[in-house]
Amino acid sequence: MALLELQNVHTYYGGIHALKGISLTVEKGEVVTLIGSNGAGKSTTLKTICGQTRAREGKVFLNGQEITAMKPHEIARLGIAHVPEGRRIFPKLTVRENLELGAFSVQDKRTIQEGVERAFAYFPRLKERFNQKGGTMSGGEQQMLAIARGLMMKPKILMLDEPSMGLAPILVEQIFDIVNELNKEGMTILLVEQNANQALSVASRGYVIQTGEIILKDDARSLLANPQVREAYLA
Numbered sequence: 001m002a003l004l005e006l007q008n009v010h011t012y013y014g015g016i017h018a019l020k021g022i023s024l025t026v027e028k029g030e031v032v033t034l035i036g037s038n039g040a041g042k043s044t045t046l047k048t049i050c051g052q053t054r055a056r057e058g059k060v061f062l063n064g065q066e067i068t069a070m071k072p073h074e075i076a077r078l079g080i081a082h083v084p085e086g087r088r089i090f091p092k093l094t095v096r097e098n099l100e101l102g103a104f105s106v107q108d109k110r111t112i113q114e115g116v117e118r119a120f121a122y123f124p125r126l127k128e129r130f131n132q133k134g135g136t137m138s139g140g141e142q143q144m145l146a147i148a149r150g151l152m153m154k155p156k157i158l159m160l161d162e163p164s165m166g167l168a169p170i171l172v173e174q175i176f177d178i179v180n181e182l183n184k185e186g187m188t189i190l191l192v193e194q195n196a197n198q199a200l201s202v203a204s205r206g207y208v209i210q211t212g213e214i215i216l217k218d219d220a221r222s223l224l225a226n227p228q229v230r231e232a233y234l235a
């Protein structure tokens, strides 16, 4: 059984048919990437999985349990962490406060503290800056904070929406290194990217989405070598 499965998911924004029957799976321990150009429906796919937008048709399953109609906080509690596009951290709150908020459904102070320590072990840069306001950190640091916050709930799957967006090449490298490292430690990751080259280098499998439909799916190496993919997304 797949950890995450979408079956024929259709999502609309009013009259706009944004997802036209998306089916995909993510197995435990995998990094799967969803690539596609602007407006293809990548973010909408993640938003539909985490309950932020609703599928009008089709089903979403986590570990075989249907979550299609659940509320976002229920879905988060079941183990799906969503790190949205544009690293929406709380700019006026400190690094530590941002992390603590990531553990919103955890009551126990000690568990939260352990989560913060774990995040600091992963991202030493955040530890150095634990008291700094989120909004004054660099783009790369904010992205690290957004990912670290997503990890606070000890999710079963981490969904990252364009983590490399707007970052300098060296920081892009760092973010993809982190993705790799998290996966080595067992984290399952669904990675949305326009940066197809990098995404396919860290992923084991990929899906290509175009105007709300999956037009290609394959193992990452084959997609990297695919002329259609090369021309459209790796040029």
Ligand code: ATP
Residues within 6 Å of the ligand: 013, 016, 018, 036, 037, 038, 039, 040, 041, 042, 043, 044, 045, 085, 194
């Ligand atoms: P990008 O890389 O530019 O974020 P994307 O692949 O993530 O693109 P989506 O953001 O999922 O694409 O958008 C898919 C389609 O749905 C687009 O046509 C977009 O204009 C439309 N859309 C997205 N959000 C809304 C909204 N809140 N209201 C209306 N239409 C929307």
